[in-house]
Amino acid sequence: MPDSALNTAEQYTPQPVKTNLLGLSVSKLGDFFEQLGEKRFRATQMVKWIHQMGERDFDKMTNLSKSLREKLHKSAEICLPEVVSCQDSSDGTRKWLIKVEGGSCIEMVYIPEKDRGTLCVSSQIGCALDCSFCATGKQGFNRDLSTAEIIGQLWIAAQSFDQFGTKSPRRVTNVVMMGMGEPLMNFDNVVDAMNIMLDDNGYGLSKRRVTLSTAGMVPEVDRLGDVSDVSLAISLHAPNDELRNELVPINRKYPLQSFVDSARRYLDKMPDNRRKITVEYTLIDKVNDRDEHARELSTLLRDLPCKINLIPFNPFPGSGYKKVTKVALGRFRDILHNDGYTVTVRTTRGDDIAAACGQLAGEVNDRTKRQQRYKKRLDEEQVSGQVSEQIVKIVGQ
Ligand code: SAH
Secondary structure (H helix, E strand, C coil): CCHHHHHHHHHCCCCCCCEEHHHCCHHHHHHHHHHCCCCCCHHHHHHHHHHHCCCCCHHHCCCCCHHHHHHHHHHEECCCCEEEEEEECCCCCEEEEEECCCCCEEEEEEEECCCCEEEECCCEEECCCCCCCCHHHHCCEEEECCHHHHHHHHHHHHHHCCCCCCCCCCCCCEEEECCCCCHHHHHHHHHHHHHHHHCCCCCCCCHHHEEEEECCCHHHHHHHHHHCCCEEEEECCCCCHHHHHHHCHHHHCCCHHHHHHHHHHHHHHCCCCCCCEEEEEEEECCCCCCHHHHHHHHHHCCCCCEEEEEEECCCCCCCCCCECCHHHHHHHHHHHHHCCCEEEECCCCCHHHCCCCCCCCCECCCCCCHHHHHHHHHHHCCCCHHHHHHHHHHCCC
């Protein structure tokens, strides 16, 4: 062994882990600066540098003293997840594949519309809930994303649209926590990240423009109402327990009525009584799209101030489901509309780059073996060459 190698091994001392400032809200940054022996107001300056100016280099933070910048170099960093690829759809939708620590990849989608631009953000790597019609669920679950990895997605989008500083108009006007994962199963990190989104010194988004979507974590909906007032979307997809148990297995733990009641309690906590819940209902051909389903849904939601968003099911290989027909979709919408509900139909965007709802797959190092079972089932079905290619993508190999 050469001498130099020996010396290196002997002299090795582990470097202290640096704090990643990207994921710290103003109050946590305040604690961090206090521990450094600095004043708490430095936190506001730092949030502005990172999330308004998009600055990552401490040396360019001109309102911090030289000695503070030196301390920061030693103890802190601003570390982002890595963008692996970025694809644009013919309709303007953009999808990023983002690598996070541990090697898995998540996906994030930007959907431009006439009067707004919506960023669909992931909260977990994979998902543990296993809803029967969702591609993310087929990949199994790896882990929660950290606050930095969640807010880092918005940072990446903002940078990609050159919207930091006063350079150009804000392109990301809305954020929906509707990417991969169940946001309420990663409660603290998601709430911290949303706080940075809402912070006037951060991204300054209004509470109406940040939406959290949940498949039915009832106790966490109640907890959320105690600490946040973002918009809430509830993923129902079925008007009765029997059908919902099949489509959304978490329903067996928290049945439909208890979920709807928790949404009602959420609204009751809001000071402004004009707020509404968004009800998401993915329409699947011959599964949950019949007239009687629409009528049952109408009765179920009678006492909930809400608007209903119908999502035509987006197919993926091996799902076993088909997209709702135009006729069934029209009838379902009309029944609800005639009962007085505001109903919107989510248009499918970005399906040429597999960026539509429920198609986000990323590359999950699955810990649950669900991915393996899914792939085996697909192999058994002996799907054709073209479909196989998509499957390889979905299972992330
Ligand atoms: N776990 C959260 C957020 C992620 S999914 C939730 O369930 O709400 C965001 C929305 O897309 C949910 O309403 C989900 O049910 C819907 N979705 C999932 N797979 C879909 C698919 N294949 N086609 C259409 N919508 C889908």
